[in-house]
Amino acid sequence: MEMIDLIGARMPLEGAQVLDVGSGWLPIIPIMFSFRGVGKIYLTDLNRLMSLPSLNAAIRALRAEEKRIAAHWNLPPGALSAFLAQASSATNLDQALGSLRLSYLAPCDCQHLDLPANSLDLVISRAVLEHVPPPVIQNIFIEAQRLLKPGALTAHIVDNSDHWEHGDKSLSRINFLRFSADFFRWTHINSLDYQNRLRHSQYIAMLRKANLTMVEDRADVDPQALADTKTLPLHPDFQGFAPEDLAAINSWLLARKT
Numbered sequence: 001m002e003m004i005d006l007i008g009a010r011m012p013l014e015g016a017q018v019l020d021v022g023s024g025w026l027p028i029i030p031i032m033f034s035f036r037g038v039g040k041i042y043l044t045d046l047n048r049l050m051s052l053p054s055l056n057a058a059i060r061a062l063r064a065e066e067k068r069i070a071a072h073w074n075l076p077p078g079a080l081s082a083f084l085a086q087a088s089s090a091t092n093l094d095q096a097l098g099s100l101r102l103s104y105l106a107p108c109d110c111q112h113l114d115l116p117a118n119s120l121d122l123v124i125s126r127a128v129l130e131h132v133p134p135p136v137i138q139n140i141f142i143e144a145q146r147l148l149k150p151g152a153l154t155a156h157i158v159d160n161s162d163h164w165e166h167g168d169k170s171l172s173r174i175n176f177l178r179f180s181a182d183f184f185r186w187t188h189i190n191s192l193d194y195q196n197r198l199r200h201s202q203y204i205a206m207l208r209k210a211n212l213t214m215v216e217d218r219a220d221v222d223p224q225a226l227a228d229t230k231t232l233p234l235h236p237d238f239q240g241f242a243p244e245d246l247a248a249i250n251s252w253l254l255a256r257k258t
């Protein structure tokens, strides 16, 4: 909801044409954008992961939060349920997505999409970029720059923490910065485990390189991770970064095509 509010404060959501990079299984954020009035959201993924059951799981998750969502936007109780009703009773994925103004393009690669230049009002991603190799991210930003209308926005939420810590709380949230690239490669023999270890400042540099102008960025610096930058034996690859950059656990990045 915060992401939608931050974007909604800077552009009209009503009728906007939106692209979601790497939609995964549960299009919770795209459904919320649609609920808030955007005209169409293109959902993307390298693989066709979404199904009617996974879409229904997203709808159930949203229904479970209905009271909180209604209170946040000062809406009548039941407004979200009414919006979701047609999708909930759909018998196939296309019908359900259509009723939510979602268009599923997968399988596709956001480095090159079959959409016209200057056609989108917004390109978003959440929990995607940290799993994407840097040259691919650069191409995704360049493609976003092509697709966005002049003046339109792109917004990204990135989890920069070591994802191995998510399952083992004894680890530092920046533990993975101890390792060389060659050694770290062994942790993601399974490509689903891939993490690029990019830091906050590197995403900003890549957005700028794609000819996008930064509007706002927030680095959520974790105090323990900041302390860990002084005690962990950081690999030389990471020693040239500011401690706050290394300890930025979450990034919020908002840029504009000028």
Ligand SMILES: C[S@@+](CC[C@H](N)C(=O)[O-])C[C@H]1O[C@@H](n2cnc3c(N)ncnc32)[C@H](O)[C@@H]1O
Residues within 6 Å of the ligand: 021, 022, 023, 024, 025, 026, 029, 044, 045, 046, 047, 049, 108, 109, 110, 111, 125, 126, 127, 128, 131, 132, 136, 140
């Ligand atoms: C962690 S998952 C999805 C998270 C989802 N956005 C959410 O909020 O639940 C990241 C997804 O990005 C997709 N992805 C990675 N690179 C991509 C690319 N170049 N184009 C489109 N999707 C990509 C992956 O296939 C994966 O399903």
